[in-house]
Amino acid sequence: MKTDRATITDVARQAGVSKATVSAVLNDTDAVKASTRERVLEAMQRLNYRPTRLAGRVGARATKSLGIVIKEIDNPYYAEVALGARARAQDHGYTLVVVSSEGEYDAERRAVELLQSKDVDGLIAMPVLDEHADLSHFFELKRRNFPFVLLEAVRGVPASLVDVDNVDASRRAVEHLIDLGHTRIVHFAGPGYSMHTLERLDGVRRACSGSRLIFGDDDVVPAGAHLEGGYRAGLAYFRDRAPADRPTAVTCYNDLVAIGLCRALNELGLRVPDDISVVGFDDIALTEFVPVPITTVRVPKFRMGELAAEMLIRHVESRAAIPPQRAYLDAQLIVRRSTAAPADALAPPERMGQALAAPRPRSR
Amino acid sequence: MKTDRATITDVARQAGVSKATVSAVLNDTDAVKASTRERVLEAMQRLNYRPTRLAGRVGARATKSLGIVIKEIDNPYYAEVALGARARAQDHGYTLVVVSSEGEYDAERRAVELLQSKDVDGLIAMPVLDEHADLSHFFELKRRNFPFVLLEAVRGVPASLVDVDNVDASRRAVEHLIDLGHTRIVHFAGPGYSMHTLERLDGVRRACSGSRLIFGDDDVVPAGAHLEGGYRAGLAYFRDRAPADRPTAVTCYNDLVAIGLCRALNELGLRVPDDISVVGFDDIALTEFVPVPITTVRVPKFRMGELAAEMLIRHVESRAAIPPQRAYLDAQLIVRRSTAAPADALAPPERMGQALAAPRPRSR
DNA sequence: CGCCCGCCTCAAACCGATTCGAACACAACC
DNA sequence: GGTTGTGTTCGAATCGGTTTGAGGCGGGCG
Numbered sequence: 001m002k003t004d005r006a007t008i009t010d011v012a013r014q015a016g017v018s019k020a021t022v023s024a025v026l027n028d029t030d031a032v033k034a035s036t037r038e039r040v041l042e043a044m045q046r047l048n049y050r051p052t053r054l055a056g057r058v059g060a061r062a063t064k065s066l067g068i069v070i071k072e073i074d075n076p077y078y079a080e081v082a083l084g085a086r087a088r089a090q091d092h093g094y095t096l097v098v099v100s101s102e103g104e105y106d107a108e109r110r111a112v113e114l115l116q117s118k119d120v121d122g123l124i125a126m127p128v129l130d131e132h133a134d135l136s137h138f139f140e141l142k143r144r145n146f147p148f149v150l151l152e153a154v155r156g157v158p159a160s161l162v163d164v165d166n167v168d169a170s171r172r173a174v175e176h177l178i179d180l181g182h183t184r185i186v187h188f189a190g191p192g193y194s195m196h197t198l199e200r201l202d203g204v205r206r207a208c209s210g211s212r213l214i215f216g217d218d219d220v221v222p223a224g225a226h227l228e229g230g231y232r233a234g235l236a237y238f239r240d241r242a243p244a245d246r247p248t249a250v251t252c253y254n255d256l257v258a259i260g261l262c263r264a265l266n267e268l269g270l271r272v273p274d275d276i277s278v279v280g281f282d283d284i285a286l287t288e289f290v291p292v293p294i295t296t297v298r299v300p301k302f303r304m305g306e307l308a309a310e311m312l313i314r315h316v317e318s319r320a321a322i323p324p325q326r327a328y329l330d331a332q333l334i335v336r337r338s339t340a341a342p343a344d345a346l347a348p349p350e351r352m353g354q355a356l357a358a359p360r361p362r363s364r
Numbered sequence: 365m366k367t368d369r370a371t372i373t374d375v376a377r378q379a380g381v382s383k384a385t386v387s388a389v390l391n392d393t394d395a396v397k398a399s400t401r402e403r404v405l406e407a408m409q410r411l412n413y414r415p416t417r418l419a420g421r422v423g424a425r426a427t428k429s430l431g432i433v434i435k436e437i438d439n440p441y442y443a444e445v446a447l448g449a450r451a452r453a454q455d456h457g458y459t460l461v462v463v464s465s466e467g468e469y470d471a472e473r474r475a476v477e478l479l480q481s482k483d484v485d486g487l488i489a490m491p492v493l494d495e496h497a498d499l500s501h502f503f504e505l506k507r508r509n510f511p512f513v514l515l516e517a518v519r520g521v522p523a524s525l526v527d528v529d530n531v532d533a534s535r536r537a538v539e540h541l542i543d544l545g546h547t548r549i550v551h552f553a554g555p556g557y558s559m560h561t562l563e564r565l566d567g568v569r570r571a572c573s574g575s576r577l578i579f580g581d582d583d584v585v586p587a588g589a590h591l592e593g594g595y596r597a598g599l600a601y602f603r604d605r606a607p608a609d610r611p612t613a614v615t616c617y618n619d620l621v622a623i624g625l626c627r628a629l630n631e632l633g634l635r636v637p638d639d640i641s642v643v644g645f646d647d648i649a650l651t652e653f654v655p656v657p658i659t660t661v662r663v664p665k666f667r668m669g670e671l672a673a674e675m676l677i678r679h680v681e682s683r684a685a686i687p688p689q690r691a692y693l694d695a696q697l698i699v700r701r702s703t704a705a706p707a708d709a710l711a712p713p714e715r716m717g718q719a720l721a722a723p724r725p726r727s728r
Numbered sequence: 729c730g731c732c733c734g735c736c737t738c739a740a741a742c743c744g745a746t747t748c749g750a751a752c753a754c755a756a757c758c
Numbered sequence: 759g760g761t762t763g764t765g766t767t768c769g770a771a772t773c774g775g776t777t778t779g780a781g782g783c784g785g786g787c788g
Contacts, residue, residue: 419745
């Protein structure tokens with residue numbers, strides 16, 4: 001009793017015809033007598049037959065396609081990256097298929113293997129950080145000469161890469177706060193599975209170490225990557241904190257966290273930016289539609305997707321192997337209304353001028 | 365001069381070994397002498413050889429997977445549906461792959477064909493409305509006995525379906541406005557490629573025809589599905605409109621449009637809900653994080669995704685064919701702060717009591 | 729009546745890999 | 759020198775379809 005799915009051979013046997021005839025019925029080609037067609041269709045029905053599309057002409061290239069493995073399908077950041085990649089893919093006649101790992105290492109691993117085995121022509125991915133740091137599936141890709149481009153750096157994988165210098169961008173965001181006269185900041189950090197979380201935190205650390213700011217481990221608050229995370233973390237962190245214990249500014253992993261935080265602050269009766277300044281990251285469209293438009297770092301998301309797809313397609317279509325390329329795109333600080341000089345900035349006389357000054361380009 | 369990609373046979377010939385040996389090198393299995401491995405790897409390099417994964421063991425089922433074709437990858441509505449579907453898929457050991465049509469008919473068609481040919485086990489889709497109404501690719505799915513579930517009804521395709529009664533939900537939203545005493549409303553309509561656009565508009569029409577409201581074709585404003593669309597349409601519609609010509613309430617295709625509209629109104633100096641009431645649709649998380657939380661219709665997005673995946677998996681795993689099932693889920697009106705009685709509601713004496721009343725259940 | 733031709737159907741080759749038992753070379757052992 | 763063993767390579771079968779040229783069958787025509 002075979003438990004496997006029915007094949008064309010089974011159908012042929014059932015209907016008392018040859019595989020060729022079944023194939024003809026299946027594809028509506030050639031001439032098949034009506035009565036024969038009936039018999040075949042009936043057999044297919046009875047066996048619940050479902051053809052394995054890629055069986056015949058094994059080597060025939062199916063529709064051209066690229067795959068992208070993102071981390072959160074409900075994050076506008078990844079959505080826009082995917083949109084950019086899709087646009088370029090489409091231009092070149094490729095269809096983009098998206099799989100989300102939702103930050104789960106196993107899911108990412110499966111996704112990479114699946115897309116590869118489903119025979120997409122190339123792959124864009126952003127590795128999920130794992131405690132075991134097992135990136136064998138990416139090495140496997142290299143070993144099999146499979147074209148792929150990363151959207152997040154990962155140690156030791158010599159692959160093509162498109163990214164932004166997150167450390168530097170994050171540092172510049174903090175320097176903006178320092179320029180405004182802030183003296184005590186906190187960082188709402190992103191999910192542990194993302195390299196960007198580490199890089200952005202690192203940027204904060206570096207900016208602080210070059211200033212009079214003291215930034216310790218207590219000043220890192222895990223907040224995830226979403227509205228709710230920022231909201232909850234904000235509520236928890238600020239609810240019972242004495243004014244003297246409060247930072248005057250918060251930098252966030254991304255805009256969603258920043259927006260969630262803003263709402264929490266609002267509910268707690270704290271005003272942004274009068275009481276607390278808030279900085280986001282990514283510059284998603286939403287930042288301009290919330291009560292207080294968010295100061296943030298503009299990451300060229302769409303362009304990153306485009307570029308990744310371009311590089312990937314070049315790899316895919318090249319007859320010879322191409323050495324990995326790396327592209328770092330520029331990120332730009334966008335000052336909106338969620339940042340301002342802290343309320344106490346006027347007190348220390350020597351900083352008066354600086355505190356009143358509008359955000360200005362760093363003079364370094 | 366063959367222009368096709370190199371196959372294992374080519375590599376074997378180049379290296380002067382058999383296909384079996386090349387395969388062994390490829391999979392790091394068996395014992396291969398170092399010198400032979402070298403020769404083979406070199407040949408692979410020279411030919412830029414890339415194995416076709418699904419060639420060997422043609423019939424071997426690859427990783428189990430489901431496909432979903434959505435319409436806008438940057439729309440939180442679809443994101444959450446996909447998230448629900450992914451959750452259930454994962455539970456059953458399937459990986460979910462997403463393709464977005466971005467509302468383009470051709471892209472959707474290609475996506476359906478691609479996923480099918482890439483050998484996913486089943487498909488969730490929401491048909492793009494096309495002027496030619498050519499749904500042959502869905503009939504093709506049926507013909508090939510390929511399991512799929514729709515998330516938007518489409519005439520004449522007898523397939524399994526999961527949806528919400530959009531007409532009714534939209535009607536209830538308008539009735540809420542009528543209850544509040546509104547007398548002149550406008551509908552910011554969605555994209556033409558979506559059946560939901562028509563259904564939600566239809567709901568508005570029906571609610572109005574049962575009331576004293578007059579709702580004509582001029583009262584339908586195309587606004588797309590995104591923040592920017594609602595914002596621009598809002599600006600264009602309200603900018604030079606005399607107060608007497610203004611509706612007292614606007615129902616929107618979805619929450620994003622509603623949020624965009626709110627921002628436009630704010631910029632024009634119109635207050636929500638004091639001057640204009642705004643109703644959204646979908647109840648995305650965002651509705652609570654904007655300046656004026658949006659009154660909306662809660663669509664069980666996640667649950668819809670879950671249910672669609674469940675139904676699909678049942679189809680996929682069933683040994684026999686299952687007749688199509690249809691499930692309509694409940695949608696619920698969520699009253700937040702963007703709707704209130706219109707400013708002039710107090711004027712007509714006979715409506716005074718009603719205008720002051722809080723939103724209450726319809727008495728019909 | 730015999731021949732030709734069109735309509736159907738089929739057997740066999742094929743696609744690009746994997747898999748496995750057989751075969752070969754060479755060394756060690758009795 | 760023959761046997762056994764080990765390390766390496768190969769030939770052939772296989773997966774589930776598609777494709778194609780060959781051939782059986784029956785009817786119309788000369």
